[in-house]
Every structure is written in structure tokens, then in C-alpha cells.
Amino acid sequence: MQSEVEKILIVEGTSDKRQVKKILNEDVEIICTNGTISLVRLDELVEELEDKDVYILVDADKSGEKLRKQLMREMPNASHIYIDKMYRQVADAPLKHLSTMLLAAKIDVKVEYLE
Secondary structure: OOOOEEEEEEOOOHHHHHHHHEEEEEEEEEEEOOOOOOOOHHHHHHHHOOEEEEEEEEOOOHHHHHHHHHHHHHOOOEEEOOOOOOOHHHHHHOHHHHHHHHHHHOOOOOHHHHO
């Protein structure tokens, strides 16, 4: 029997997903909202992710903050990972910075990205 992924990371775009995938050292399902999320999709997600560890990693910009607020309301138990505002976009943040942020949230990352 295949073990189900328990950690879910919600990001905005596919470039964010690619960036994060490079550094992960454990099985984490990454869901892209593509910047915005419909209420129907959000309701589906809330139901699907009820028993999982949900992490939210969005851009440090206006649309990212709007999405984060929306997700906070619907998923109050989710953990929030913040990138430094100077990088603005998850996809543009240095891998070392992302690794440090993910590790702080108890997500296992490849050790070479921490050096």
C-alpha cells in the first residue's frame, strides 16, 4: 500500500512549484493556485486537505497577501511560510533562503541548499 502524502504546500504558480521542488528532500504535494483561486476550488481543497499538514508559501506582494488572507480564513490550521519581502516572488528567492524557510517550517530540504 502506497503511503499518502501528508504534507501539502500551496504556492501561486508553476515557477514557484519548480523552484521549491528542487530543494525538497521529502514527499510533499505541491498545489498551484495560479495566483487566484475560485471559491468552488477553495471549498474542494478545504475538504480534501482536512486531515493533512498544509503549508502556505506565496509571494510577498499584493496578490500573494490577498491569497494568503483568503487561505487563512478557509484553512485556519495551515502553517504559513513567509519569504523575505526583498525577494518578492517565491520563484526569484534564492534556493538557500527558501530552504531555510522550509526547514524552519519542519519541511525536510536537501542539505546542499543550506550551505
